[in-house]
Amino acid sequence: NAGVMQNPRHLVRRRGQEARLRCSPMKGHSHVYWYRQLPEEGLKFMVYLQKENIIDESGMPKERFSAEFPKEGPSILRIQQVVRGDSAAYFCASSQGISNQPQHFGDGTRLSIL
């Protein structure tokens, strides 16, 4: 049962390092969304991508954060020069491009910055 696969589940980085979070959407899904969730808070939209295109990145911090969804391979959320405030759970979701279809979520990556 190939749902949305995120890896790693847990990632520990020191301040200043780079973090790479991967997301493979469900089979047949061409839309990928990334969200950040701080403890005890809701989901904050970051970026919405389709294959090789960024559709909406209005929730992405202007610096250090980037995302891609290449023609082949998983979607990548990249955080450069991580800081303590980047510690959070990062969720990826995918959907079909059909309005009545929900997003299906991965289990998230818990990023901890030392």
Add this chain to the structure above:
Amino acid sequence: AQKITQTQPGMFVQEKEAVTLDCTYDTSDPSYGLFWYKQPSSGEMIFLIYQGSYDQQNATEGRYSLNFQKARKSANLVISASQLGDSAMYFCAMREVNTGNQFYFGTGTSLTVIP
């Protein structure tokens, strides 16, 4: 303006009772979808129920039903016969059809079921 508003940060319900979680939305798109998700303490996001803006009847999925009041722009989730396993965060979300398939999430309601 917030696209999705959930005004109840926390709710308590007695086991076997019904509970309603509130959600209001804001859109000018005549075509949209409304979704509810559950996030237990283990962290995963679980899709529960969907309601389309043109659906005439309220959606139901097992013990979950959606009280859709279009004129009021509300889409409340009703959980009947609450179980201990229903204790979780619940998020309401909306997708606007004509504005690029973006999803908007509310801030969530934490539900605790009391034995």
